[in-house]
Amino acid sequence: ARYVETDSLEDAYGFINSLEIPIVVKADGLCGGKGVIIAQSHDEAKRAAGEMLSGNSFGDAGTKIVIEEFLDGCELSVFAVCDGHDYVVLPAAQDHKRLLDNDEGPNTGGMGAYAPTTLVNDTIYRKLEERVIEPTLKGMKEEGMPFTGVLFIGVMVVGGEPIILEYNVRFGDPECEVLMPLLKSPASELFYKAATGDLSSAQIAFYDKHAVGVVMASKEYPYKSSEPAEIIIDDIVHNDIASNAHISFAGVGRGEEDKLFATGGRVLVCVGIGDTIKEAHDKAYMLCGQVHFIGKQCRTDIAYQALGLET
Structure with missing residues (x-):
């Protein structure tokens, strides 16, 4: 571009x-x-x-x-955990940056994500490895600064070709919240092997599942700070939700009588896990319905692009 x-x-x-x-x-x-x-x-x-x-x-x-x-295509987040010479590519995720449904409203830090995305295939993964990850690790090593850590690649796929929008050296949020539940191997093994330059001996596996995360944000997000609001979470009586969904907390704090309060920004992420994106999506939104605080806002269409392909 x-x-x-x-x-x-x-x-x-x-x-x-x-x-x-x-x-x-x-x-x-x-x-x-x-x-x-x-x-x-x-x-x-x-x-x-x-x-x-x-x-x-x-x-x-x-x-x-x-x-x-402006590039018109599907935007993806791809993460490679690197040890300086070897790497492990995690399932590609798709973030939803706009505040409102239908990708409208201002940009945010991310209003939800899902993984793995069906919008990427083995050919695109291989192109990213050959054109981006491997040359990056080779170049850093040649400069005497081998890269160890998480390489975050923001990708726009246009006409089947991956175009790089950004690099970062961290996990993305909310992508990380939907990637970690898919990791079958202990996360400690992945990170330890990367830190000690031994990824080639790691046996890293992922569940054949999908995860969808829906961000619940405070009333004034992303424009300004919001007044603290007490969070009430209903008792989870549905066994499938209790077993296959959870909440990752972010902008929260404790108040009097140890009550939980939304303190502003992106407050929490409701994550659902399922055999299909639709199952994971439905569980995440069922969990969202159990969470209440004044001014809460969330998108209702997370994973809409993948759901359109799945149905």
């Missing part, structure tokens, strides 16, 4: 004028996953660029920006 990285508003405006809409405007720094604007007009792109460069949107994180040509 065509792009420019700049701290000049004049250069930003000039490049924006050269692009077709929609246009991607990104803050160059860390913004908690919210520093990307998909502008639907040239004027919106210019406003976003101006707000970022002035520091009004993201402070110092936006004083340099990246403007990109």
Whole structure:
């Protein structure tokens, strides 16, 4: 994709004028996953660029920006656990960045995810290994800095070809919450073998299952902080939900009488596990129905792209 990285508003405006809409405007720094604007007009792109460069949107994180040509395809998250020379690729996941159903509203840190996604096949996995993971590990090793850890690759698949949107060196959230339940081998073995440069001897296996995670966010997310709200979780009486769904807590705290409170941002993730994406999806949303706090918000269409292919 065509792009420019700049701290000049004049250069930003000039490049924006050269692009077709929609246009991607990104803050160059860390913004908690919210520093990307998909502008639907040239004027919106210019406003976003101006707000970022002035520091009004993201402070110092936006004083340099990246403007990109928009790519139309399916976006995936692929993670490789690396020990400096060998690696283990985890099942590809798909995040849902927009706040609202139908991928509308502002970008967030992620409103839900599922794995493995049916939108990637063995050919795409192999292309990512040959074009991205292996050259990255080779190059880091040649520079005397072998990479050990989690390589997070943000991928857009366009016409069957994987195009790299971003690198990171951590697990993604909420992707991690749906990947860990699929790991049949002990996570400690995977991470220890990576840390000690011994992944080649690891016997890493995954369950033949699917996992869907639905984020429940606070009332004002992602615009501003929210007032603390008590969380009430109903007793789980459905055995299948008790056995195949769980909650991963995030923006929570304890109050008087040890009560649980939503303290802002993304509060928790309801994760369902099943033999199909539909089963996992239904369990996750059944668990969501058991969780209550004032102002709670969540998307109702997590995994919609995969569900459309499955039905």
